[in-house]
Amino acid sequence: MSDEIVYRLHGVSFSYPDAPVPAVTEVSAHVVAGEMIALIGPNGAGKSTLLGLLGGLAKPAKGQLEFLGRPVSQWLSRERAQAIAMIRPELDSAFPLTVFDVVALGRVPYLGRWGRLTHEDVRVVFEALEAAGLAGMESRLVATLSQGERQRAVLARALAQKPRVLLLDEPIAHLDLAYQLDTLRRLSALAAEGVTVIAALHDINLAAQFFNRIWLLSDGRLVGDGPPASVIDGPTVARVFHVDVSVWVDPLTRRPQVSIPAR
Amino acid sequence: MTGPEVYRRRQAALAAKMTAGLAVTVAIMIVATGIGAVDIPPRTVLVILARAVSGRQLFPSWPVDPSFVTIMLQLRLPRVLLAALVGASLGLAGAAMQGFLRNPMADPYITGVSSGAALGATIAIVAGVPVIGWWSGSVPVFAFAGAVAALSLVLFLGRVNGTLAVVPLILAGVAVSSLLSAVVSLMMVLHEPRLEQVFFWLMGGFSGRGWTEAGVVAGYLLVCGFVLMGQAVPLNALALGDDDARSLGVDVRRSQYLVLGASAVLTAAAVSESGLIGFVGLVVPHMARLVVGPDHRFLLPASGLGGAALMVLADLVARLAMRPAEIPVGVITALVGGPFFLYLLHRTRRAGAGWASR
Numbered sequence: 033m034s035d036e037i038v039y040r041l042h043g044v045s046f047s048y049p050d051a052p053v054p055a056v057t058e059v060s061a062h063v064v065a066g067e068m069i070a071l072i073g074p075n076g077a078g079k080s081t082l083l084g085l086l087g088g089l090a091k092p093a094k095g096q097l098e099f100l101g102r103p104v105s106q107w108l109s110r111e112r113a114q115a116i117a118m119i120r121p122e123l124d125s126a127f128p129l130t131v132f133d134v135v136a137l138g139r140v141p142y143l144g145r146w147g148r149l150t151h152e153d154v155r156v157v158f159e160a161l162e163a164a165g166l167a168g169m170e171s172r173l174v175a176t177l178s179q180g181e182r183q184r185a186v187l188a189r190a191l192a193q194k195p196r197v198l199l200l201d202e203p204i205a206h207l208d209l210a211y212q213l214d215t216l217r218r219l220s221a222l223a224a225e226g227v228t229v230i231a232a233l234h235d236i237n238l239a240a241q242f243f244n245r246i247w248l249l250s251d252g253r254l255v256g257d258g259p260p261a262s263v264i265d266g267p268t269v270a271r272v273f274h275v276d277v278s279v280w281v282d283p284l285t286r287r288p289q290v291s292i293p294a295r
Numbered sequence: 296m297t298g299p300e301v302y303r304r305r306q307a308a309l310a311a312k313m314t315a316g317l318a319v320t321v322a323i324m325i326v327a328t329g330i331g332a333v334d335i336p337p338r339t340v341l342v343i344l345a346r347a348v349s350g351r352q353l354f355p356s357w358p359v360d361p362s363f364v365t366i367m368l369q370l371r372l373p374r375v376l377l378a379a380l381v382g383a384s385l386g387l388a389g390a391a392m393q394g395f396l397r398n399p400m401a402d403p404y405i406t407g408v409s410s411g412a413a414l415g416a417t418i419a420i421v422a423g424v425p426v427i428g429w430w431s432g433s434v435p436v437f438a439f440a441g442a443v444a445a446l447s448l449v450l451f452l453g454r455v456n457g458t459l460a461v462v463p464l465i466l467a468g469v470a471v472s473s474l475l476s477a478v479v480s481l482m483m484v485l486h487e488p489r490l491e492q493v494f495f496w497l498m499g500g501f502s503g504r505g506w507t508e509a510g511v512v513a514g515y516l517l518v519c520g521f522v523l524m525g526q527a528v529p530l531n532a533l534a535l536g537d538d539d540a541r542s543l544g545v546d547v548r549r550s551q552y553l554v555l556g557a558s559a560v561l562t563a564a565a566v567s568e569s570g571l572i573g574f575v576g577l578v579v580p581h582m583a584r585l586v587v588g589p590d591h592r593f594l595l596p597a598s599g600l601g602g603a604a605l606m607v608l609a610d611l612v613a614r615l616a617m618r619p620a621e622i623p624v625g626v627i628t629a630l631v632g633g634p635f636f637l638y639l640l641h642r643t644r645r646a647g648a649g650w651a652s653r
Contacts, residue, residue: 049456089541113544125534126397127589132302133531140532141544147528147592151299158298170298193543 036100038197038228039063039086043095045252046085055081057252058095063230065196068223070239071232073249074273079232082249083199086230087118100196113141117190120201123174123182131177131185132170135160138192157192164188164218180211187218198222200231204238216242240264240287248272264288309593312586316597320604324379327611328371332619335363335371343367373505377568378610378624379603380512381501382575384565386602387516388558389576390583390595391523394530395554396461403562403576405468406555407445410475412566413497415441417479420493421486434496435508435567442563445471450555459551498623499570501610508568515564520599522557526550527591534589572625574632575602575609581639 041061047054056078063069071079084090085097088104097104104112123134138160139153149157161167164184169177177185183203190198198219204212212235220242223229233239239246240260248256248263250272256263266279269290277290325344329335335343338357343364345353388403396405404410419437449471453464479497483490529550532540537547562576583597609627616622 087542089538109541109546110544113542116542118538118542120538123535125589126399127394127534127584129534129589133588133590134535137532137535137539137543140528143528145525147531154299154302158302161298167298170301 036065037062038065038067038100040098040101041095042097044085044092044097045094046081046090046092048081053252054093055252056085056092059252059254060095061247061254061257063228065228066223066226067245068220068229068243069231069245069247070243071230071247071249072234072236072239077249077272078252079249080201081252083118083201083230083232086197087116087199088112089118110141113193115196116199117193117195117197118199118201119186119190119203121183121186121203121205123186125174129174130170131161131166131172131174131188132157134174134185135166135170135188135192138189141193156194160188160191163191165214179206180208183207183211183215187215191222195227197228197230200229202234203231205234212238236264236269236290240289241282241285260287264290309587313593313597313600316586316600316604320379320600320607323604323607324375327378327607328367328375330611331366331371331614333363333366335367339363340367344372369505373509374501374610375607377504377509377512378501378606380509380516381565381569381572382579382602382604382606382609383599384512384516384519384561384602385572385576385606386579386583386598386600387520387523387595388562388565389602390580390591390598391526391530391554391558392576393580394534394591394594395551395558396465397534397536398461398465399581400577401465403558404472404571404573405465406559406562407449407468407471407475408442408559408562409566409571410472410479411445411448412438412442412563413479413571414445414475414482415439416496416567416570417482417493420496421482421489435511438567439563442559442566445475446559446563458548459555495623496570497625499572499625499628500613500621500623501569502614502621504568512564512568515561519557519561519564522553523561523595524592526554526557527595530554530591530595531589570623570625572606572628574628574636575606578632578636578639579605581636585639 039062041059044056044059045054046056059082071082073079081090085092088099088107091105099107100115117138136149136157139149139157142153143149161170164187166181166184166188169181174182174185183206204215207215216238219229219231244259246256246258246260246263247254248268255272256268264279265288266277269277269279275292277292279288279290281287282289325337325340329337329340339359342354342357342359347368385403392401392403392405393399416434416438419434424434424437449464449467452467452471453459455463483493529540529545532543532545533547533550541547579601580594580598583594583601587593587597609624609631612627613622613624
């Protein structure tokens with residue numbers, strides 16, 4: 033695996049208009065190609081905002097955010113979309129789109145003015161359908177899919193973008209256990225191929241089991257950055273999430289796990 | 296059969312449907328050109344057309360009554376063409392607005408363009424300006440100016456932090472529309488002698504219009520159609536939401552202004568020349584979606600074709616139903632469009648899968 037630096041963040045801050053406090057404050061970090069990073073923190077800690085900044089949807093108010101050696105805001109939107117795919121768990125449309133329609137949208141950054149899909153585009157779309165476990169389902173209407181299938185369609189769309197970086201906002205939020213594992217395994221396989229995966233997650237235990245690096249955000253600040261064992265400990269989790277927890281080590285994987293005592 | 300082969304076969308089927316739609320629309324136009332107070336057989340229509348286009352006496356053995364030539368080239372053909380162009384404009388603008396606003400209930404009039412045009416036209420008619428023409432000081436020019444003014448007002452009210460947002464835009468459109476409609480009603484009451492003239496303009500129609508009006512609408516349709524077709528892919532991406540579209544590399548703000556601007560100007564041009572013709576811009580995109588699916592690369596041209604065919608038929612009924620009197624076309628489109636829209640609604644609810652299916 034190459035250790036090419038994908039992201040270089042230095043003192044990155046961002047505020048929404050009219051908000052009293054910044055959503056992201058002074059975040060600094062380096063990200064190397066093929067890393068798999070879980071972004072954890074309480075609601076409102078700035079996870080989605082940070083993902084938006086990394087994806088180039090918003091510009092940092094302060095600090096530098098370089099993507100592949102160039103400020104992310106200087107990338108043309110089309111070029112950027114060929115390199116960075118972003119997904120959120122919702123997939124809804126006012127119109128009856130098929131799975132193929134949705135996944136083919138992943139080719140938008142590569143299409144010409146009139147939007148004709150080339151043979152190569154069509155091949156990539158079917159490859160992405162296959163990779164996301166949706167082979168043979170391309171003609172199904174999105175409205176008839178289960179939540180798990182929907183999320184795989186969104187993942188397939190991101191794969192059709194052929195990105196260097198995959199940014200995911202709560203990719204397993206609405207999924208049952210089997211689909212959660214399925215999704216996380218697919219993400220691990222992508223990371224092994226050199227795709228950088230950064231995902232905002234609520235499930236600290238799954239984050240600790242599947243990701244090699246954890247970013248812990250609290251009130252917009254990066255208060256923890258490192259392997260799960262160094263970031264997730266009882267006092268830190270208690271302080272950031274305002275709950276009493278006990279942290280123990282999974283004897284099989286040696287990863288920290290969090291239990292919440294019901295009292 | 297592999298997936299890509301299925302895809303290619305489906306694309307070929309779509310292309311065939313589009314070609315068939317074009318052929319049917321042209322056939323309807325040819326037949327409609329022949330029907331009227333004096334009936335001209337379709338073959339004679341084609342001969343006259345061929346001679347007019349080529350400028351030569353083609354098919355010399357075919358006898359043509361000279362009065363047919365005058366009736367067709369000066370009365371029928373421009374009228375049928377104008378109906379087709381206005382229908383195409385409304386269908387295309389309707390499909391674009393529904394896609395842009397992500398709302399199947401949207402129509403080209405939602406931006407306030409129509410009520411602005413109505414007010415402009417009412418002012419002109421009350422002031423005694425001629426109803427037909429394109430020079431400054433004719434009703435279409437007033438209507439177009441009114442439409443642009445109303446659109447500007449809606450755009451101004453519908454912005455949030457400098458960007459267009461769907462819900463404020465729709466709300467601003469509804470508010471401005473009802474305000475301007477109230478002013479139109481007030482003016483009609485205050486200027487009773489002109490009431491009938493205003494009323495007929497508001498109901499829409501093509502009687503008395505000629506080549507000039509058709510030329511004006513054709514020009515706008517060419518330019519705005521080109522702009523909208525270039526936005527077909529951004530419209531597809533926008534179906535998933537602004538953020539998703541942006542992450543797919545779409546310049547959302549640019550697309551919003553291009554789609555809204557082009558559809559509104561196109562609608563304004565159509566409405567100024569023909570009055571307010573309802574339901575075409577609402578219903579036709581749904582019919583087109585049933586046939587070609589939701590992909591705007593096909594949906595936009597299909598809605599244009601469908602609008603053209605439907606409007607020519609509606610105008611034919613308007614001309615024939617109560618001969619020699621004419622019914623305003625807007626009455627026909629509402630009479631047919633209303634129940635048809637209810638049927639679509641019923642059908643979709645029964646299918647239970649979004650707004651229609653392929």
